[in-house]
Amino acid sequence: MTISSAPDDLLIQRAKRGDSVATDALLRMHYDSVRTVCHRIVVNKADAEDATQHALISIVRALPGFDGRSKFSTWVYRIATNAALDEVRRIRRRPTPTDIDATFVLPVGDATGAVEAQMDVAQALALLPEEYRTTLVLRHVADLDYEEIAEIQGVPVGTVRSRLARGRTQLANILGNQDTSTGRHNPDERNT
Amino acid sequence: MSDDEQLDPRIVAALRDLPAASNEIRDAHIAEALAYVSPSVARRSPRRWLAVAAALVVLVGGNALYASLSPSTVSNVSPRNDAVTTVPIKGSVCGEDQAGYTIVGTYSSAGSVREVWTSKQNLVVVDQTSCTQLGTITHPAIVASSNGCAGFALGAGNQAVGTYSVAGTELTLVATPTELQIHGGSSCEVIASYPLPVGP
Secondary structure, eight states: OOGGGSOHHHHHHHHHTTOHHHHHHHHHHHHHHHHHHHHHHHOSHHHHHHHHHHHHHHHHHHGGGOOSSSOHHHHHHHHHHHHHHHHHHHHHHSSSOOSTTTTOOOOOOOSSSHHHHHHHHHHHHHTSOHHHHHHHIIIIISOOOHHHHHHHHTSOHHHHHHHHHHHHHHHHHHHHTEETTTTEEOGGGTTO | OOGGGGSOHHHHHHHHOOOOOOHHHHHHHHHHHHTTHHHHHHHHOHHHHHHHHHTOOOBOTTOOOOEEOOHHHHTTOOOSOOSOOOOOOTTOSSGGGOTTOEEEEEEEETTEEEEEEEOSSEEEEEETTTOOEEEEEEOOOOOOOSOOOTTOOOOTTOEEEEEEEETTEEEEEEEOSSEEEEEETTTTEEEEEEEOOOOO
């Protein structure tokens, strides 16, 4: 067995003892998940990379205290979410406005349209209120159940359900208002 | 509640389909995070670290050596080969926990079996029952020699742990009742010795 194929629990035990090789392997296993959550919540790429870095550091720092009461992946997602939300708060404190609108020009699509479609959804997601965006990301990107999302967000399960429902509706509306001939969203229609 | 179907699967797929980070970015992120491994562990068990460090004595014929005998300090030692490593070792219970190292052998101390592993620069002693790393010993500078110690005669109460090679030189590891000895050179003399690591 190689270290990269070792089960999480073995790596976790080693990482908790301060084994840097095991910690490295754990971080690599969960890196894409952490980064995706950060990018979907923070939106701006550079800020999302910062959030990813902070999340990884937080994971390493908190590892010795991981008690196994939740799944390790859930624990990782919780830390990633908190790091992303912290980054969002930092962005809000900046004197300059956020650059969501400034970057809301979709690139010319490639031959398959895959990049364009991906950008469409990401940009549409960025227009949602933060609580809806985060809830959607935790449900559909992190694949967490309602109880786990409620725990991470510190809200009742019913609130998670309503945020999901409203978030989905708004996301669908935004995507439905895009001009498919140009791949560009019509800002005038974003709130309709 | 099955309202998940209300979100188009293509949208879900697009949400999850983040372009992968470059290797450089990924490696930089992880390397930065790994820099926090040691401090967190050290803070976690300061008294253990101090107790073990206080018990540390390094004896090497005139050369200063570094030896550390705490699991918390093991985190400071990165195997030279950080690449993914397979460790299929016969007779080892803790083999899968020692990636990057090869086993030298075992010895008994205080009623417990210890495994000794080696990398290019370190020896690691592991308690076979718990697979806890008891100590890490940095190799002394090895003087190249073509002579092995296959005929090395053990003294009373000593245990032959095994032989291994560093920098092309075969070394023999011996566990006495009180210390680990590295034998080598042209006459299998003791070139380094260390107190036996204490139990976890």
